[in-house]
Amino acid sequence: MTEDVLAARIAPVQRSRYLLGGRRVRVGDLVEAGLLRPGARLRFVRRRVGETYQAEVTDTGRVRLLPDGQEFRSPSGAAMVAAGMRAVDGWLVWTVEETGYPLDVLRQELLDRAVASAADEPGEETLDRRIHERLRDARIRADGQHPEEFSVRDLLSLWGAKGRGDQISRIEADLANHGLVTSPEFRKVTLDATVRLVVAPRDSDEVSAVLVGPDPTPVDGDDGNSGPIGLTVGNLPSALGGLKSVAPNATIDEAITKMLLNDFSQLAVLNGPRNLRGVVTWRSIAHARHADPHAKLSEAIDSEAVAVRYDRELIDVLPDLQRIGFVFVRNQDNVVAGIVTTADVVQAYGEMALPFFQIGELDRSLRRVIARNLDLDQVARLCSRPVRSFDELSMGEYQRVLSDLSTWTILGWPLDRATFIERLDEIRQIRNDIMHFNPDPPPPDTIDKLRKLNSLLRRYGELS
Structure with missing residues (x-):
């Protein structure tokens, strides 16, 4: 079989793999496939x-x-x-x-x-x-x-x-x-x-x-990859979860009733789904009623209400949240569709931070176990690379070292090696997901798995 014939047979297979396996089509691919000729206008x-x-x-x-x-x-x-x-x-x-x-x-x-x-x-x-x-x-x-x-x-x-x-x-x-x-x-x-x-x-x-946020890019990505995205306002459940509001001609009693029924501290004043006229809060109502016991809702409206797009990065909104305590959120159709408060942000960052702390403890425990029982030369052989310090080891390398039967024998733990390594592999994948700042909350059992493995390492690590 000639090289040209072999290449002709391999090319369609390779093309199918990279086109259907995660890479965006380029104009050059059309030229290579004969669907578009060089010089075409x-x-x-x-x-x-x-x-x-x-x-x-x-x-x-x-x-x-x-x-x-x-x-x-x-x-x-x-x-x-x-x-x-x-x-x-x-x-x-x-x-x-x-x-x-x-x-x-x-x-x-x-x-x-x-x-x-x-x-x-x-x-x-x-x-x-x-x-x-x-x-x-x-x-x-x-x-x-x-x-x-x-x-x-x-x-x-x-x-x-x-x-x-x-x-x-x-x-x-x-x-x-x-x-x-x-x-x-x-x-x-x-x-x-x-x-x-x-x-x-x-x-x-x-x-x-449909597509443009504060910092738009070509919709197919000029380099074939989307830019990095941090935690956005829309990643918070309350951002697009529906919004209670009152019309500008409503009464203060209506606003108070809605706030009490829903345990709200603030309420949007909307003149149509896209037109945010302001906000009423317990404070603005108190000021209006203090000045005039018969005040109308219009006198209790605070015009300093901020509405941001759902795709704004949360870190860019923090100054407004710190100053006001909340921001309203517009969806892709520019409708005021939700609200984000400082409490929502504290909860979101708290959910992200706790796994970091648990993984940090796990990393220190695994490193300590390996450092106490092995020397660097043994670790380097198992990792198939030079290792100058135990601090250089990754979670995957901890797993590789502890998977080795001779290492496990040295530890002398009365535990099943395969079961332990299986759980460690789950944790490694969780760690990779968290360290890539996935905006999604970790699975419900993530913290429990991390805590239990840390507890086990504290118990048996002292035996090593």
Whole structure:
């Protein structure tokens, strides 16, 4: 078999693996597959403003703007610069002049080919094909203005993931490859929030309502990866959990009754779902009634009410929370849909901090056990790398060292090694998830598992 024939047989398999396994399609992939020729002209028409932009495909699979010559790997990056827009899905707006097809159509054909070639290969996983078919159906529904709705938890389960610390890059790549986004953004709300699978707006002037946050990026990611996201306002359960409010023409008695019934310290004053007129609080009511026992609600409204988007990073909102004690939250449709208080933030950071402390104690205990019973040369052999200090060891290396039968024999613990290592492996995965700052709360039994393992190590570690 010649090298050329062998390469021709291997190429479709490799392509299916990387296209269906977590990498975003690039223009260069279309060129390599023969779906787009180097030198092909592209056109982006903004009918609303009467402007047309042109580009061409380079030999290296980049998009070159005409006539200025700037080159981009991402069609979205090229479209943004050409039109001076904050965000736009270039796969949808750039069309091939020869055929009139958007780049997105060619991308879908490439994915279909990849699925077909994967199906012909023995041993190929069915997960990739199932996800592709599921997202292809979701795209058809989204194009027909009947988008599917999921809880974030159910959406992640399509990939077998339980949280957003698991397979997040793969999930985002698969969605992007099918021209889909979630509204609201699934990384910026709670696991139980409902999201819709929608198509990125074809007209870049429509992007802001669906995709654009305070710091927008090309919707398909110019480098193929999303930027880092910290804990957002929408990750807190109360942020989009519904909002009690009163109208500006309500009575103070109505406001007080709603606050008492719901144990609220404040109440939004809304003139329609998007128009926040202010807030009434026990303090503002007391001031109004003190000045006039017959005061109207309008006299108790405090206009200093802050409303932030659900996708704002929580750390950026802390100054307002410290100053006022609460902020109202707008959802993806700009509706005032929830509230976040300082108590919500304290609870959220507390839930994140406790596992850190437990893992820190576990790390110190495991290091102490290994340092007391082994020398560095033994540890280095088991870790298959030079080790200058026990402080350099990772959680995975603790597991590797303790998995060794000779090490376990040295410890002399009256425990089953396989069962202990199985639990340690669970903790290692929990630790990786937590240390990557997954915005999702840890599973309910996480703290209990950490505490019990720490307790066991305190008990038996003294025997070593």
